[in-house]
Amino acid sequence: MQLAFQQFINALSLGSIYALVALGVAILFSILRLANFAHGELMTTAGFTLYMTLASGWNWVLAVIAAIAASVVAALILERVAYRRLRNAQPLTLLMTSFAVSVALQSIFLLTFGARPKGIELPAFVDASFRIGGMRVQWLDIAIILITAAIVFGLTLFLRKTVIGLALRSAADDFQTTRLMGVKANALFVGAFVLSGMLAGIAALFYFATVPNVVPSSGFEPMLKGFIACVIGGLGSLPAAIVGGFLLAFLEVGSDALLSDNFSPYLDAIVFLIAIVILRWRPGGIFGVRLTAEQRV
Amino acid sequence: MATQGAILSIAGLSVSYGTVHAVRQLDMEISEGETVVLLGANGAGKSSTLNAIVGLAPRSGGRLVFAGEDITRKPTEAIIRSGLALVPEGRRLFSNMTVRENLRLGAAALSTAEFDRERQALEDMFPITRRRAHEQAGLLSGGEQQQVAIARALLARPKLLLLDEPSLGLAPIIVNTIFEIIAELKRRKVTILLVEQNAERALSIADRAYVLAQGRLELSGAAGSINATTLEKAYLGEREHA
């Protein structure tokens, strides 16, 4: 029972991270049809920023702000340099571009920081924990869960109550008609990239708080998990991304708990296999509607 | 005709999609306060004309002047912000969003306070937008959606309202409501360019009419001067000028 509760907290915390990554991916995909594989490198950018600022003695609050800002700036640079001129390109072209951008950024990190892991000097409170009824619960997990909930709540408010939020939602539905409302296309793209960058930065903070080492390829694993969360949820929908993220985390923690220790190194393989089985029956994801563009004759 | 005080003047407009010429060398003018109807069979180029005016269709030639400003090369959003509004064919409401949210986007350039003022003024004319403000737009009936779409376009107080087939796919009784709304807009001196297939109804409400066939202007003149015979000939592409 106690163990189950602890696992539940773990799954919620892990699911929060996956959901944040998946949300960042889904925002760009829903509006631009861009599968941004470089989302992981936005996280790595935040990771290296965190490493550098903390290593040079910055206050952790400033370091956190700097890390998120670095992700946002990186996202904006990508929008301007790589994606803006490809706005009307085929989805496959966009996909390959983002893949190449991801590799290029990893190489730049490699040239700048080298291949050796950089340990992030986390503040002590990250390890703090408390006990209830004999169970040890990490404050970090609680913080991750609560902050993620607050972010999802804030994002929902933003998308429902502000004009730019409404415009982002309507653009995902019907881009042309959104422009007919007088909304500037550039503003939409910039807005989407800023949001995506922010989510990548925050997800990176949580991710590196649990895995306090950063290497050039750090972003690959969480990026892939975020994408798979999106795909099993239903690519392009924000609520589906969140559900997909938590589903993936519960699969992961659940498999880990149920299987013997011999299998734990294979956890990723097992979880991905389950995801593939889900896709066998629901190729569009759990909430997936078949993309209507293909059916429009 | 109305050269002085033309709110929109179109000269030599051509629209091509690749190798298809949807509109060829179209000249047209609309004066302030007028209701002008653009008629023609399916595929004659009516919708392409409206889309070209707001910059959504590829313009391959011609010049557009709106409210004294050359809008030929402007992007859609800039044209809209200069005072044009288009109610597109098929309504194109954001179906997953509420009626109120749809309206808010129609006034994207306004502050919230301005929006609330405009919205209240419009709610009297379109009670549906108050009654069903918080319902998903996609769940409304076709006629209700059309009303919301028109209200959404009016929120920014456009200098010229373009209506693309507002009666399309609606039951006859609902079509009556829509035409009553257009008549009311006309009374309120809203300048309107209307594309319609229901020629009879449209002519009864309009001041002037243009008729397109195969992308070319076949006929133009005062609405009263056009009757069934001239119209059918024009639809069939038999050139005759009234």
Add this chain to the structure above:
Amino acid sequence: MHLQANDVVMKFKGVTALDGVDMELRKGEIVGLIGPNGSGKTTFLNVLSGVFTPTNGNFRMGDRQWSKVSLREAARLGIRRTFQNIRLFPSFTVMETVEVASAWLDKGDRRENARIALDALNFGQYRDRIASELSYGMQRRLEIARAIAGRLEFLLVDEPTAGLNHGESQDIVEVLQRIRDQRGCGIVLIDHDLNVIMNVCDRVIVLAEGKIISSGTPQQVRSDPKVIAAYLGS
């Protein structure tokens, strides 16, 4: 052989696009389908050719009856079509475009069969051109060539003269008549050009709001008051 549509209903998200359509199509006959925008003409073609599964109703052809059929199965039954917005294979040559249908819907040498279908439409010297680089009129014709390669019982043509000038439209009309005469297939023709419809069709069916409001010879339909009120205008 007849193709019979019984009480076909098609609803999208609560909007009724087809509202109980009964229709009998005969081989060797050219049937025109007209009506205002949004009256359900293209939806009917889409349901008949397997793009959409109808909400209700069924079809019968010969001794086969079905209510749900995929695009591919419809094609194998000989129900072939063109599209309102031309759908070719942009990277394919003219020859390859038709070869696809010959390969999947015909027996024997696919190149030989494709050549025959292309020659029927006078594509001779254009065989190696890229489909998407042809003129618009040629693209319309190529779609027809692809639709007649292999088994052909009924040919559904959606606005084949849209965007064409008078001469090109006339060409298409002659091509369709020739296909009907040579292959003995039935043709369903949607077109906005009433001249084309009135000249070429043996029978015209008028749709409005998803229902058939009139049918008969072109002359009968043209003078039907219901048609004038709903479509032609008076």
Add this chain to the structure above:
Amino acid sequence: MSMLSGKWWKQSLVGSALLLAILLAIVAIVALAGSTTDMRILMVFLINVIAAISLQTYAGNSGNISFGHVGFMALGAYGSALFTADPAIKAIGIPDAPAFIREAQISFLPAMLIGTVIAVAVAAAIGRVFVRLSGAAAAVATLGFMVIVYTLLSNAEQLTRGSKAFSGIPEYTTLGWCVALLALTIVVARLLRDSNTGLGLRACADDPIAGQAAGVDILNSRYVMWVASAAGAAIAGALYAHYIGAILPKAFHFELTFVLVTMVIVGGRSITGAVAGAALITILTEVLRRLENGFSIGSINLSEAPGLTTAVLALMIVATLTIRPQGLVSRWEIEELLQRWQLRQKPQASARTEENHA
């Protein structure tokens, strides 16, 4: 012109022969005039061409990119390596492996077949999922597959030595093997591409609705190509293992995936494109490596991620996609390129004669 009329498979054979002739000419030149290093580069190039053509057999025909084929390469490599390595070495390296593996020492061809069968079996088992996906979902799922294989190989320590190198693999891969298997790959890939299945699938990649309306069965056609391309990738993997003599899971990960996919995308949507892409990327990698290190080790697969090389390659991809999204040779095969070039010359020539007459 005349060689292109007649039955489709005749054209496939003509095209295969032309492509092979060019590759053989390159082999002959390097064999006669090249250094040992050049030979090593050539061998890796030939193996890469086999891998790229195999990936192309799926990607080029279906229009779906796959990031998972490196997984099939890995299965082919480990499958073949396990059954050929010296039992004495295996007794030390993987003492806990099942006896039939530990004690096996079979020759190259049957071992390669085992590796290929393993890859084909896996591809057949999971293929039905992948053929239903397209676009970004397909890319993500295949990337997931690549990670699955990687995770399995790097943790199955009793079998693969885990993330450590599995060495002592007999170096069976000779120039002869490479050329023979390359010839086989080219002919099979061409026949598949030009078959009714390949033609229909390429049509559906352009427009799935129109393709199905012309009678094409998308899902089964994709499945055929998926399984066939997995077999080709496995063969390339086996050749690679028996060339280098040592493999490790990391060699079949993100890096190689990127290189392989780049070859296919930069090349274009044909077998000829895959060859052209492989050639261009191999040459570029070597040039960049020499600039970076001042010397070359011939393999583009085993080395640690060389930041500069990869960064430049990535930027090249972005540039190619921006300037020439259809790739170097677009959709054309070599004989079609020659024919189109001829056709372009002709009207000009006749125009010139007309001028002279005037």
